[in-house]
Every structure is written in C-alpha cells, then in structure tokens.
Amino acid sequence: MILCDIGNSTFHFYINEKERKFFLHEELPSLNETICFISVNDKATAKLLSRYPNAINLEHYVKFETQYVGMGIDRKVACLGLRDGVIVDAGSAITVDVMKEGTHQGGFILPGIRKLKETYAQISPKLDFDLALKQNFDKIPQNTKDAISYSILKAIVLPIQEIAHNQTVVLTGGDASLLHEYIQNSTCKNELIFENMKGIIDANSCIA
Structure with a gap:
C-alpha cells in the first residue's frame, strides 16, 4: 500500500518505506498498488484521482473532535x-x-x-x-x-x-x-x- 500526503506545494508519497516528493505541476509516476491519501488541496486531489481513480481518501475515516473551525485534515x-x-x-x-x-x-x-x-x-x-x-x-x-x-x-x-x-x-x-x-x-x-x-x-x- 502506498501513502500520499497532498499539501499546498507537493504530492508527498511514502512508497516501500521511502519518501518521494513531486511538485504539483509535475507528472505523477505510474503506480500499481493501492494508494491511500489525505489532501488540503482540491485541485491536486482531482489530479491524483485522475491518475489513480481507485485511490482512497482517508479523511472519511478520521475521527477527530475539535471546536476549531476550518482545521485541515x-x-x-x-x-x-x-x-x-x-x-x-x-x-x-x-x-x-x-x-x-x-x-x-x-x-x-x-x-x-x-x-x-x-x-x-x-x-x-x-x-x-x-x-x-x-x-x-x-x-x-x-x-x-x-x-x-x-x-x-x-x-x-x-x-x-x-x-x-x-x-x-x-x-x-x-x-x-x-x-x-x-x-x-x-x-x-x-x-x-x-x-x-x-x-x-x-x-x-x-x-x-
């Protein structure tokens, strides 16, 4: 399983216990394993899902209570x-x-x-x-x-x-x-x- 943390400037992948970063404008690599991700960037999320349609957004599984309004995933x-x-x-x-x-x-x-x-x-x-x-x-x-x-x-x-x-x-x-x-x-x-x-x-x- 591959992990990806999408931020304001990069796609940050964790592949086979190693980190790889790609700037948002760069082409994403060919990956065959299941990808689980979190993202604070809607445009970059769309790019990721276009490249890997079966990627799983972990935000739906996060249980975190706070009174803070607008806290990023x-x-x-x-x-x-x-x-x-x-x-x-x-x-x-x-x-x-x-x-x-x-x-x-x-x-x-x-x-x-x-x-x-x-x-x-x-x-x-x-x-x-x-x-x-x-x-x-x-x-x-x-x-x-x-x-x-x-x-x-x-x-x-x-x-x-x-x-x-x-x-x-x-x-x-x-x-x-x-x-x-x-x-x-x-x-x-x-x-x-x-x-x-x-x-x-x-x-x-x-x-x-």
Missing part, C-alpha cells in the same frame, strides 16, 4: 495519538496545535521560514540573504544577514515556546530539524503523518 492526522503536548508541522506554512488529555485545545498558523525570507527580498533586493541558521537569541545581531535570520527564527520559535509551557513539542515537516535546534523539549518525527495514516488504515480493516 493534515493537522488532524498529525494530532492523532498524542494525548498531551504541542504538534508543529513546519512546512510552507507552520501549523501549531495543542492537545490536552487527548482533546484538541486549538492552535495557530505561522508563515513558513521560506515565506518569511521571501518577504524581506520583496521589500528590497538588499535584504535578499540566505539564512544564517545558527543564531544566539541572547545576542543582538551585528550584520544584516544575521538580523534577518534572527528575526525570522525568533518570530517562529517564541510563540511556540510560549504556548508549549514546557510540554513536549513534536516537530514534523521539512523544517522540523531546524526548529528542533531552538525549541526546548522538542522531538522530531519526520514520518509522523505517514505513521498516523498507517494507524487509520489499521483501525479500519475495510480500507485494505
């Missing part, structure tokens, strides 16, 4: 199985969700690191720098590259730490390992979505 799946703590999915957007005693408490959304970096470049070409990933938040930056990097990273890290209150923070997504360097009590689970998708399938034998 990717966030719901990421939260499954965590009783207490904070889940951070650090992709093109960074979603932050809080779980307490197995109940979703709410959350918030931040721009992703690359989106924030692009904002500076749009202000002025002189602010177009690669990030300096090693920052000391206790020191005031002394050059423009560090100033931009410091501001971007701290703008993301501080609200996460504030809402976590020393709880466990589970990081997933493309920038998880980077944020792990700055967020206390954090752990990286790069395959969290796929692990939880497997759990949904195991709990619903009718899928397979």
Whole structure:
C-alpha cells in the first residue's frame, strides 16, 4: 500500500518505506498498488484521482473532535495519538496545535521560514540573504544577514515556546530539524503523518 500526503506545494508519497516528493505541476509516476491519501488541496486531489481513480481518501475515516473551525485534515492526522503536548508541522506554512488529555485545545498558523525570507527580498533586493541558521537569541545581531535570520527564527520559535509551557513539542515537516535546534523539549518525527495514516488504515480493516 502506498501513502500520499497532498499539501499546498507537493504530492508527498511514502512508497516501500521511502519518501518521494513531486511538485504539483509535475507528472505523477505510474503506480500499481493501492494508494491511500489525505489532501488540503482540491485541485491536486482531482489530479491524483485522475491518475489513480481507485485511490482512497482517508479523511472519511478520521475521527477527530475539535471546536476549531476550518482545521485541515493534515493537522488532524498529525494530532492523532498524542494525548498531551504541542504538534508543529513546519512546512510552507507552520501549523501549531495543542492537545490536552487527548482533546484538541486549538492552535495557530505561522508563515513558513521560506515565506518569511521571501518577504524581506520583496521589500528590497538588499535584504535578499540566505539564512544564517545558527543564531544566539541572547545576542543582538551585528550584520544584516544575521538580523534577518534572527528575526525570522525568533518570530517562529517564541510563540511556540510560549504556548508549549514546557510540554513536549513534536516537530514534523521539512523544517522540523531546524526548529528542533531552538525549541526546548522538542522531538522530531519526520514520518509522523505517514505513521498516523498507517494507524487509520489499521483501525479500519475495510480500507485494505
């Protein structure tokens, strides 16, 4: 069985315990096994189903109660199985969700690191720098590259730490390992979505 997490910018496949990504405009590969997917992108979902008509949308099998209005299926799946703590999915957007005693408490959304970096470049070409990933938040930056990097990273890290209150923070997504360097009590689970998708399938034998 093949898993696919469709996001805002990519088709993220999990095939034979290995990850493969395709941008939304790219041609999808020929696959013969059953595909189970989740998606936050209607247009990309239509493309997937056009290529693989028998693909199974796992959203119909997800049982997740929350008072949060408009919560994406990717966030719901990421939260499954965590009783207490904070889940951070650090992709093109960074979603932050809080779980307490197995109940979703709410959350918030931040721009992703690359989106924030692009904002500076749009202000002025002189602010177009690669990030300096090693920052000391206790020191005031002394050059423009560090100033931009410091501001971007701290703008993301501080609200996460504030809402976590020393709880466990589970990081997933493309920038998880980077944020792990700055967020206390954090752990990286790069395959969290796929692990939880497997759990949904195991709990619903009718899928397979």
